[in-house]
Amino acid sequence: MSAHAPEPNLAAIPHLAPDGRASSQITEAGPTAPRQMQLLARALLTPAVALLFIWMIVPLALTIYFSTLHYNLLDPETQQFVGLENFRYFLTDPAFLASLQNTLVLVGSVLGLTILLGIPVALLLDQPVIGRSIVRLMVIAPFFVMPTVSALIWKNLLMHPVSGLFAWIAKLFGATPIDWFNDAPLFAIILIVAWQWLPFATLILLTALQSLDEEQKEAAEMDGAGAVSTFIYITLPHLARPITVVILIETIFLLTVFAEIFVTTGGGPGLQTTNIAFLIYSQALIQYDIGSASAGGLVAVVIANIVAFFLVRIVGRNLEA
Amino acid sequence: MARVATTRRVAISTISAWLVGFLIFFPILWMVLTSFKTELEAFAVPPSFLFFHWTTENYATVQERSDYVHHAINSIIIAGGSTLIALLIAIPAAWSMAFAPTKRTKDVLLWMLSTKMMPSVGVLVPIYLIWRDFGLLDSRIGLVIILCLGNLPIVIWMLFTYFKEIPKDILEAARMDGATISRELIYVLTPMAVPGLASTLLLNLILAWNEAFWTLNLSTLQAAPLTVFIASYSSPEGLFWAKLSAASTLAIAPILVLGWFSQRQLVRGLTFGAVK
Numbered sequence: 001m002s003a004h005a006p007e008p009n010l011a012a013i014p015h016l017a018p019d020g021r022a023s024s025q026i027t028e029a030g031p032t033a034p035r036q037m038q039l040l041a042r043a044l045l046t047p048a049v050a051l052l053f054i055w056m057i058v059p060l061a062l063t064i065y066f067s068t069l070h071y072n073l074l075d076p077e078t079q080q081f082v083g084l085e086n087f088r089y090f091l092t093d094p095a096f097l098a099s100l101q102n103t104l105v106l107v108g109s110v111l112g113l114t115i116l117l118g119i120p121v122a123l124l125l126d127q128p129v130i131g132r133s134i135v136r137l138m139v140i141a142p143f144f145v146m147p148t149v150s151a152l153i154w155k156n157l158l159m160h161p162v163s164g165l166f167a168w169i170a171k172l173f174g175a176t177p178i179d180w181f182n183d184a185p186l187f188a189i190i191l192i193v194a195w196q197w198l199p200f201a202t203l204i205l206l207t208a209l210q211s212l213d214e215e216q217k218e219a220a221e222m223d224g225a226g227a228v229s230t231f232i233y234i235t236l237p238h239l240a241r242p243i244t245v246v247i248l249i250e251t252i253f254l255l256t257v258f259a260e261i262f263v264t265t266g267g268g269p270g271l272q273t274t275n276i277a278f279l280i281y282s283q284a285l286i287q288y289d290i291g292s293a294s295a296g297g298l299v300a301v302v303i304a305n306i307v308a309f310f311l312v313r314i315v316g317r318n319l320e321a
Numbered sequence: 322m323a324r325v326a327t328t329r330r331v332a333i334s335t336i337s338a339w340l341v342g343f344l345i346f347f348p349i350l351w352m353v354l355t356s357f358k359t360e361l362e363a364f365a366v367p368p369s370f371l372f373f374h375w376t377t378e379n380y381a382t383v384q385e386r387s388d389y390v391h392h393a394i395n396s397i398i399i400a401g402g403s404t405l406i407a408l409l410i411a412i413p414a415a416w417s418m419a420f421a422p423t424k425r426t427k428d429v430l431l432w433m434l435s436t437k438m439m440p441s442v443g444v445l446v447p448i449y450l451i452w453r454d455f456g457l458l459d460s461r462i463g464l465v466i467i468l469c470l471g472n473l474p475i476v477i478w479m480l481f482t483y484f485k486e487i488p489k490d491i492l493e494a495a496r497m498d499g500a501t502i503s504r505e506l507i508y509v510l511t512p513m514a515v516p517g518l519a520s521t522l523l524l525n526l527i528l529a530w531n532e533a534f535w536t537l538n539l540s541t542l543q544a545a546p547l548t549v550f551i552a553s554y555s556s557p558e559g560l561f562w563a564k565l566s567a568a569s570t571l572a573i574a575p576i577l578v579l580g581w582f583s584q585r586q587l588v589r590g591l592t593f594g595a596v597k
Contacts, residue, residue, distance in 0.1 A: 040502065041421035044413035048477060049429065051410060055470045056436045062447035121341055127334035128327075135338045137581050138346035144580035145349065146531040148551040149569040153352045155555075156562055163364045163562075165351065198345065204596050207588045242596050249592060256440045259533035259548070263555040277442040277534075284446050285538065294446045301443040308438030316431050 060301070066294035073288035086295035095271055095279055096296070103275040106190055107254045111247055113194040118201030118246070119239070123231075125202070126209045143199040147259035154192045155181065155264045185265050185273045192260055197253075201246045208242035209235070241314075248311040255304055276300050349573075356380070356566035363562040379567035387550065389571060396546035396572075398461050399536070400529035403468035404476075404522060410469075411476040412518075416510075418477075419484035420492065430481065437474040441534045452539055461544045464536060468529045476525055479590045483517025520586035523579055530576045547572040 067087065070080045090096055121139065129135060142150065158165050159180040167177030180188040212235065220230050256277040261267060267274035267282060274282070280300060284293035354370070355363050362373045383389050418426045448467065449458075457463030487510065495509045533548040540549055551572055554565045580587075588596055 037421050037502075038423075041417035041423075044417040045429070048410050048414035048433075048473065051470065052433055052436050052473060055473075056439065059444035059447040059451075060439070062450075063444055066446055121345075124334060124338050124341060127338070128331045129338040130331065130335045132338070135342035136584070138342035140580070140584050140587075141346055141349055141577060143587075144527060144531070144577045145573050146548050146551065146576070147533045148537075148548050148555075149352075149573055150348070152551060152555055152565060153348055153569060156565065157351055157355055157363075158348060163366055163368075165368060168367055195345075195348065200591070203584070204588050204592060207596055245592050245596055252438055252440075256442050256534065258442070259537060259552070262537060263552045277440070280442045280445060281538070284449065290446055290450070297440075297443040297446060300440045304438055304440045304443070308435055311438070312431050312435055315434060316427065 063294045063297050063301075066290050067298055069291045069294075071290040073290060082291065086291040087298075090292050090295040090299065095274065096276075096299075098271040099274045099276050099279040102186060102271075102273065103255065103277075105186060106193065106257060106275055107251055109187075109190045110194045110197060110254055111250055113190070114197045114201040114250065115243060115246060117194075117198055118205050121198070121202045122205035122209055123235075125206050139202055140199045142195050143197075143203075145196070147196065148263050150196055151192055151260040151263045154195070155188070159188055181265060182269065185269060189257075189260055189264065189273055192264075193254065193257055197250055200250065204242050204246050205239060208239055212238050244314060245311075248307060248314065251307045252304060252311065255300070255307070276303070349577075352566045353570050355563055356570045358563050360561060360563045363566070379563045380571070383564055383568045383571065387553070387568070389550070389568060392545055392547050392550035393571070395461060395540075395544055396530055396548075399464045399468060399544070399546050400526050402461070402465040403472065403529050404525040406465065407469045407473050407476045407525060408480075408518070408522060411473060411480055411521075415477050415480035415484050416506075419481050419487075420489070430478070433474045433477055437471075441471070445538060448535075449538065457539075459540045459542065459544045463539055464544055464546070467535045467539065468532055471532070471535070472525050472528055475528070475590065476521055479521040479524065479586075480517060482589065483521070484514065486517075487513050520583055521590070523583035524586055524590040527576055527580050527583065 068081055068083060070078065070082045070085070072078075125132060125136060125139065156164070159178075161167055161177050161179040161182075164177075166180075170177040178184065217230060217234060220234055225233070257275060258277045258281065261273055261275065261278045262281075265273040267278045276296065277300065280293050280296040283289045283296060356379055357375045357377065358369075358373050359376055359378070362369060418430065452458045452463050452467075455463075457466070491509060491513075492505060495505050500509065530546075531548065533552075536546050536548045537552060540546070551565075551569060554561070554568065
C-alpha cells in the first residue's frame with residue numbers, strides 16, 4: 001500500500017473547501033449511486049455474466065443431452081435415446097468403482113500429505129530464519145512447474161527402478177530399489193501430486209501464521225504455556241480456517257488430476273491409476289463412447305458440486321466480513 | 322521475542338529450514354543439472370552430482386529436433402492471449418461490482434466462483450465435439466477461448482478484491498472536483514489499480530501457461546503449447562533424460578521467474594480472498 005501514500009491528501013480536499021456544490025453532491029453520491037452510474041455498471045457487468053452463463057449452461061446442457069443417447073463416434077449414424085441406460089452402464093461398470101476408489105485415495109492421501117507436511121514446514125518458515133526469502137522461493141517453486149514436467153521428471157530421473165536417484169539411494173542403504181510404477185503406481189502418482197501441492201498448503205498456512213497475533217502467543221508463554229500447548233490451544237485453532245480452505249480448494253483441483261496420469265501410467269497397470277477424470281477421458285477420446293462419457297461427466301460434476309457447496313459458503317461468509 | 326537461547330534457536334531453525342527448502346527444491350535442481358549432462362551420464366549409476374562433463378548440446382538438440390521455439394511461441398500466444406482477453410472482459414465487470422455494488426453483487430460473485438468449480442472433465446465431451454465441428458481442434462484460437470473462459474472467474478475475483486481496497490473517498494473527491502467518469506477512470510482509478518492488475522495478470526499467465534487438461538485434449542501439434550510438447554517425451558520409454566531435462570528446464574524457467582515475483586499475490590488469488 002505504500003504506493004498509495006500521497007492519495008489521502010486528495011481525499012482531504014472536500015473537507016477543506018466545502019462549497020455548496022460539493023456538499024449537495026455528497027448526498028447525491030451517498031449509499032445509492034446515481035442512476036446513470038447504475039446503468040453503466042450494469043452494462044459493464046453484462047458481458048462477463050453473459051459469457052460465463054453460456055460457458056456454464058451450454059456444455060452442461062449438452063452433456064446432459066448426450067448422456068441420454070447411445071452415441072459412439074465410431075458409429076455416429078446410430079444415435080438413439082436410451083434414457084438412463086448410460087448411467088446404469090457407467091455406475092455398474094467395475095471400472096467406475098475402481099476409479100472412484102482411486103480418486104478418493106488420491107485426493108485423501110494428497111490432502112493428508114500436504115497438510116501434515118505443510119503445517120511443520122510453515123511453522124518452520126515462521127521462525128527467525130536467516131535467508132528466509134530464499135528458502136521461501138525454494139519451497140514454493142514446485143507449484144510453478146507444469147504438471148507434465150513434474151510427472152516426467154519424477155518418473156524418470158527420480159523413480160526409475162534402475163537409474164533413478166531413489167534407486168541409487170536405496171542401494172546405498174542396502175535396500176532393494178522400489179519399482180514405483182509397477183509395484184506402487186498409485187502411490188507414485190500420489191507422491192508427485194503431493195510434491196506439486198505442498199507449496200500451496202505451506203504458503204497458505206504460512207500466510208495465516210504470520211497474521212497470528214504475536215502478543216497473544218507471548219502472553220500464553222508468560223502464563224507458562226509450553227511450546228506444545230501454545231501450538232495446540234492457540235496456533236492450531238487459528239489454522240482451522242486456512243486448513244479448511246486448503247482442503248476445499250485442493251479437493252476441487254485434485255478430483256480432476258489428469259496430466260500426471262496421462263504422461264506416466266496412462267491409467268495402468270490395469271485400472272490401478274485410473275481416476276474418474278481419466279476414466280471419462282478414455283471413454284470419450286479413446287473408446288469414443290460419447291453417451292457413457294457424458295454420464296460419467298455428470299457424475300464428476302455432482303461430486304465436485306458437493307465440495308463446491310461448502311467452499312462457496314465459506315468464501316461467502318468471508319465476503320460479508 | 323527476547324529469549325536466552327536466541328542465537329541457538331536461530332541457528333537451528335535456519336539450518337532445518339534450509340534443509341527442508343533444499344529437499345523440496347531438489348527435483349528441480351536435479352533436472353537442471355541433468356540437462357547439462359550427456360545422455361550417458363544422465364543415465365549413469367552411481368549418478369554424478371557436479372563433476373560431470375558439462376555440456377549445452379542438449380539445449381541445441383531440443384531446438385533442432387523438436388522445434389522447441391514453435392511450442393514456446395504457442396505457449397506465449399495461448400497464455401498471453403487468454404489472459405489479456407480475460408482481463409478485458411473482467412476489468413469492467415470487477416469495476417462495476419466493486420464501485421457500484423447492488424443487492425445482488427454478492428450472489429453474482431459467488432455464482433461466478435461456482436462456475437470455476439465445474440470439473441473440466443465434466444464438459445470434455447461437448448467441448449470436444451463443438452471444437453471439432455467449428456474446426457477449433459488443435460488451433461490456438463480454440464485454446465485461447467477455453468483457457469480464457471476457464472480463468473475468467475478467478476480474474477474477476479482477484480480484480481474485485483483489489484478494486485474493493487481502493488478507498489471510495491478518493492473517487493468521490495475527484496467527482497466533486499468535476500471529474501467525469503472517464504477522467505476519473507483514467508487519472509484516479511487506473512494508477513491505483515495498477516498493482517492489482519499486474520498481479521492478476523501474472524497469476525493468470527502462470528495458470529494458463531501450466532494448464533494441462535484442455536491443452537492435452539484439444540491440441541496435438543500445430544497449436545500444441547509446451548505442456549503438450551513435454552508430454553511427447555513420455556512415449557519412447559524415457560531414454561532421453563538429458564534432453565527431457567533440457568526441454569523441461571526451458572519450459573518452466575520463464576514461469577518460475579514470474580511465479581517467484583507473484584508469490585505474495587498467489588495466496589489471495591487462489592483462495593478467492595478467503596485467506597489474505
